[in-house]
Amino acid sequence: MARSGSSRAAWAVGGVAAMTVSLAVGGLAAAKVRPGHPAASGKALVAPHTASTSASQSPPPPSTATSTAPAVSISYDDLSALVSSYSAALGSKNRAGFVSVVDPGQPKLATSQGQLFDNLRKVPFTSAKYSLVMVDASDGGPQDATATATVAFDHQITGVDSVPVKENYKWTVQRHGATGPLKITAISGAASEHNYPAPWDAVAGLTVVTRPKVVIMADDTSASFAKSHADAMERDAEYDFAHWTGGTGIAPGFSIFLTADRSRYEGIYSQNRAESVGVTVPISAVGKNDGFYPSSRIAVDTTQYKNVDPADADIVFKHEMAHAMIGPFEDQSASSEQDHLWAIEGFAEWESQRMYSTSELLYDGATLHSYVKKHGVPTALPTDSQVYSSDSATSALGYFYAHMTIRYMADEYGPKKVDQFMLAVYKHATASTCVDDAMKSVLGTTTDQFTQAYAKWVRNSV
Structure with missing residues (x-):
């Protein structure tokens, strides 16, 4: 009897273990879809009873395990096909097809997608297509599945973009029933996406x-x-x-x-x-x-x-x-190690107003001479925190002195040197001495010497 009891215990443990593994494969695990791996499905399997029985022993009770229906899932290939059809609808000017991927239960989203299609048709694109970047998450169950994905709008505006650029979206997609179609239930900007919303979205x-x-x-x-x-x-x-x-x-x-x-x-x-x-x-x-x-x-x-x-x-x-x-020249791969916003904003200020002499310009309604008299002659180059200060008065003063810095550079070294200086700073913007190096290589001076000469110029010429 001890052996019989032992056999029954072994069967019970083996059966439960097999049931647990099977449900994980056919049910819960199937809901976690990874790119390139189709959802697994199957039925629960019970480990066979292998203990011998005698005539005096009762056979083990029959298994009560039943087949588990496949979980509803959304695979990478499913999402890729959805994005491809969406992109093809845009390319073929098929407005109905473009909007048809939206869940009928989301009328506002359907309306906005129709507006997006209409807007995109107005923009002169050299190329425009959507592509699946990655599946962010996918969860399924016996009746429904939901997935979120990053989708890129790869596009090139004719005459504006030298190469195709991207805008990333976050799509939320649902499926009802194992063979139901995928439908988009929400669209927003992808995480950390600063290109969204573009005008065509908004x-x-x-x-x-x-x-x-x-x-x-x-x-x-x-x-x-x-x-x-x-x-x-x-x-x-x-x-x-x-x-x-x-x-x-x-x-x-x-x-x-x-x-x-x-x-x-x-x-x-x-x-x-x-x-x-x-x-x-x-x-x-x-x-x-x-x-x-x-x-x-x-x-x-x-x-x-x-x-x-x-x-x-x-x-x-x-x-x-x-x-x-000149934005394409700037290295933004890391944070800057030397303040140089004065050069960036000063160049744009000077470029936009270089046709005017210092005597023709007004700042805050005052002549440059009056403005400098009010705020004082600078003793240093504007700092990044001053130029981009949240205080409007501080920022305005930073922009003014940044403008005067580049105006002095153009007056003393010539406009071509200004362009060369900007290239040197932009291409090495993350370097700890990007300004110092540009001063030396382009202007043949040091930052301290330049600053002193700039302050003297402001005092005498403005």
């Missing part, structure tokens, strides 16, 4: 105006401004390009978004620059993550430019275009 009825060097997008608050100022913005682009002497590699053109909606301006491209009226956002190339950004997107709050002298509006556009023009 605006219903996007206005698009094109010129050879600019592609202008606007919401309904600035559609008229876009149309009336398109030629002026084209001239601003030509102005910046005509002045550049640093060789090839600059951006070929500019993408500009206009809005008078302050909340939309701060939210576009997730830049959240509450203190600015214009911003330039770098955009990553497809297939690269080396810290260099071949293209940019410009956004401008048009509120204060609708009823002012057109020359004032031109300044902000020339400023942001200057950033975007």
